[in-house]
Amino acid sequence: MFENLSDRLERSFKILKGEGKITEINVAETLKDVRRALLDADVNYKVAKSFTDTVKQKALGMNVLTAVKPGQLMVKIVHDELAELMGGEAVGLNLSGRPAVILMSGLQGSGKTTFSGKLANMLKTKEHKNPLLVACDVYRPAAVEQLKVVGGQVGAPVYSEPGNKNVNEIADHAIAEAKARGNDVVIIDTAGRLAVDEEMMDEIESLKNHVNPDETLFVVDSMTGQDAVNTAKEFNDRLDFNGVVLTKLDGDTRGGAALSIRTVVTKPIKFIGTGEKMEAVDVFHPGRMADRILGMGDVVSLVERAQEQFDEEEAKRLQKKIQKNQFDFNDFYNQIQQIKKMGNLKDLASMIPGVGKAIRDVDIDDNAFKGIEAIIQSMTPKERSHPEVLNNSRRQRIAKGSGTNLQEVNRLIKQFDQTRKMMKMVTGSKMAGMMGRMKGMKGMPGMPKMPKL
Template structure:
């Protein structure tokens, strides 16, 4: 995410990060490189210029030149200003009303239908929400079928009327259906076009007028850069939407849309799409995104994702097994599956401070654990529960059955034993010592 921009900003700030002499001249030169990096990322030149002008003014006003660590202070100023440029703080969505109605808008290909499903899944997992997806794209071939497929994937009902070519009446009927059937959120997927046209804008304005949604969200493909910002401006002039959804942030995006869209339309980015899976949706936090753009990681989001997959009862059972030295490969496999549910490996690594930069040229495949799973699946139930029984002949059989080598089997067994020792240590005094150390760091 934003790898190219992160590299350029890191290079621009490199001089100031050192302990050499900091002068007004090299602060100006650094900010010139920062501006160039932003423009290369498809940020509007005027916005980039205003951004660096503000940072320079604050830098000189806060005596960066005479600060003990001027480089760090400069990076903080850039981070704080990036955060403000992207909205300052996270913006929630209005879920008042029964049902609360969310209208999705945007161009064709922006990811509206897929994101509608992701949003429904996100709200459904909040336990108190029972969403209804509504198919109001009556033009694009197979659009209604696509939404039904998405609905099936996330276990959410889809309302459609294939014999009806009037999106306004479909939307109104869907809201009535929701009230009668206990749905407290209605997400309406509307038609898009390949480009903004009058017919499209009139249609969605009519739907908006007829159902008076709690939220109107504009969905935009972040990979389209400055074009996305211009389209958002056009939509906002007609719809006065409430917020922006940035999709495909896991792609080779330059970052221009994320950085400048709030400044242009004065509407917050509310959610981002970070992958193809239906749980690849995140609330947009400007400060966390600024950290990631500057290569500082995003530990808070990483912890939140882990907590979403955390099961207290399972954790207690696991602790007992570790204490009794009964932690086996079935338990290990379960932990792998929990990690995979958290998202793509590359995205997760990008949340660890410094890891993104270290691994920028390394292709982290989402199937990185495939050979490990194959080895474990090739074991007998006894071997999984009691790995100590795995001798040389068993290793050969496991390697052959998993399509791996004996060396790979040995490596996994070694890593498994090391992990077992570490877990055992964490159960004892080692865990307490680590907790005390962490408390002392606060």
């Protein structure tokens, strides 16, 4: 995401590289290039101009410390202003209602139904909520079926009334059903509509006034760029929504919507969709997004994703196996599954500072582990538990069964042996110290809580 913008900003900052001090001339030249970069990224012109004017004012008003180069100072100022432009701080959901009601709104094809499922999944797994999905898209063919498929994927029930076109009535019955069943969150999926369709806009405005939701979210496809911002403004004028959801931010988008929408509608971006999987949704953190736009990575989000999959008891069990040199292919396979649950592999790698740019043109397929998984799955239970029995005839059988060749099987087993030896070397006091530090993260500001066991 934001790859073109990142490149352009990096080139802009090179204007100040080697300069001894910040002057009005070199700042003006740098920010002229920054403004062009923002406009090319489809950022609203007024937003881009206001942004660069603020950066210029702050840059010229600062004395550069001897230890800080002008280029570094400019990056710091731009980073802080980018974060502020996108909202400054992450804004959560208001779930105070009993049940809490969340109303989805947006254009056709913006991804409301899929996001409804993703949000239900996030609330279930991270907030320990019991959501109910409600099918209020009574126009699109198969819309109810799509929501049922999405609900089935995340294990969330779906309320629908086939044949009933009265969305207010459906919502009333769904909320009553949620109270009876003990669902503490109701997520209402609505039909996509155009801002110019007066009848459809009247309907969702009526629905909002009728159910008085705790949250009204506007879901928008970030790939539509400036059009997304204009549409958000039109919807906000009618619905006065609480927050924005940017979907498809993993695509070939210029990022202008994320940088403009907060200023234009004065409503926070609350979530971003980063892929097709049900887990591919993140709370929007302006500071972290500024890090990524400027090529600084996003280590905090990477740690959060890792800790969501971290099981302390499992880690202790693995530590004992490693110390006894009993780490086997079953354990190796389980570790691969945990990594896959963390999200898109290229997206994960880009969160590491400096790596994003290095792998920009490298295609990292989500099926990168497919060959390894096939080889392990072609082993017998004994072979997985006791890798030392893997003689040449067994390896040839595994190669045929996995659709690979003997060289690939030998390479995996060799890498596994090397990994096992290395893991044994770093156990003991180092492993204990690492686990102690991970436990200690619970009390650090901004760090996620460890999962309850």
